[in-house]
Amino acid sequence: MIFTLFGDYIRYYGNEIWVGSLIKLLEPFDHNEQSIRSAVSRMSKQGWVVSRKEANKSYYSLTERGKKRMEEAAGRIYRMEPAEWDGKWRTLLYTIPEERRHIRDELRKELIWSGFGLLSNGVWITPNPLKEQIYDIIDKYDIKEDVYFFEAKNKGFQANKQIIRSCWDIDHINMLYEKFIHAYEEKMIANAMKIERGDMSDQDCFVERTLLVHYYRKSLFVDPGIPKELLPEKWLGERAAKLFNEYYQILAKKANAFFRAIYLAGYDNCPRQKQTIAKEE
Template identity: 55%
Template sequence: MIFTIFGDYVRHYGNKIWIGSLIQLMKEFGHNEQAVRVVLSRMMKQGWFETERDGRKSYYYLTKRGVSRITEAASRIFKLEPHNWDGKWRMLMYTIPEDKRQIRDELRKELLWSGFGNFANGCWITPNDLAKEVQLLIEKYEIEDYVDLFISEHQGPKSNHELVAKSWPLEEIEEKYEQFITTYSKQFIIATSAMESGQMSDAQCFVERTNLVHEYRKFLFIDPGLPKELLPDMWSGSHSAHLFAQYYKLLAEPASRFFEHVFEKDNDLSRKDEAYNAEDYPMIIRE
């Protein structure tokens, strides 16, 4: 949830927030001060956050690694339509020794996050151009001696769709999207009615929008973001993206107003990114 708040709000306001403001925001979701401090400490050890002091106040901000991860996530979350495919497959092969098992396990998690599919033991594939992401992973884990990346064309005898079926559980992902649509279609209708009648506060809109993003971003861990040529004809991921966009736009203005109300007390509101306008959803997509 802290990642979600940083990604959807704080990064547009100078990427830094006083811990007191963050605690107040997290209380809206039922999290207490001690829990927030414990999680922040853990995330600092993991390399996601750094802290600085101004008098008696502590401010938290994303590290370079954190900003990179949040930016990558945002570009995928706010993408409405599948992209076109260049017809190429990227194949990553590695032979990481047993004494580096922990690195191997971490690499697998990172590859899944980036959208690679496990085609065979030690062999991962993707139709997307992830050369930059792979290079960053190689440098991060210092595994230059164990990894090879190829760009190739599939010549059969199986079809490209059969390669997809072997490497990603699309039916399970489709099921998750259908659950998302069922849940949030109803909530969208209820929230629209409540907002029109003035029965939904800015704080409630903030909670609802943050929960919406928090739930939708979970698809980043399971949906590889395949190009439209490799997706089923009836793909619920596209419907989910448009539902998410509609609901997000509905909640955007009052949710941002509540965040700014909390943020402006002890933070520099003047550092708000002028390119960011929460009321203008397409602008967020272009980001």
């Protein structure tokens, strides 16, 4: 949820927030102060955020690593349609020894998040051009000596669409999109009418939009972003993306107003910072 707030709001407001404002923003979701402070502390230890002190206040901002992850996530969340395929497969193999098993486990998580699929033991593939992400991961874990990375074309006996089905559960991903559409299609129409009548507050819209992003992201990060040439005929990803973006915009004005009011209150004694934020807006 904190990642959602950073990606959807905070990074557009100077990339920094007072922890007290963060607590206030998460109150409508029934998150208590202690759990929020613990979560922010974990994010700091993991290298996603960094803190600074001003008087007796703690402010948190994304690290460079955090910013990069947010940009990657935003590229996937707000993508309207699948990319075109260049016909190449990217293959990554690694031979990380048992004594560095913890790195191997972390590497698997990073590869899945980035959109790689497991073809066989220690062999990961993707049809997407993820060279930059791979180089970042290799540098992060210092595993240049343990990794092989290739770009190639399929000259074998399995069709490209069959390779996709061997590495990803396409039917499950499509089912997740179907569930998202079922959950939000009628809800969007009903709440659009409520907003028009003035029956949804700024806070209501903020909560709804944050939960919308949170829900959609869960489906999306199971989806590796397969190019359109490799997708099945009855693919629901584009329909889900269109629904998400339309509902997101319907909620935007009032949701942003709620966030802005709480966010700026965290800088009440910092007029210079408020001026900086105003310029960035």
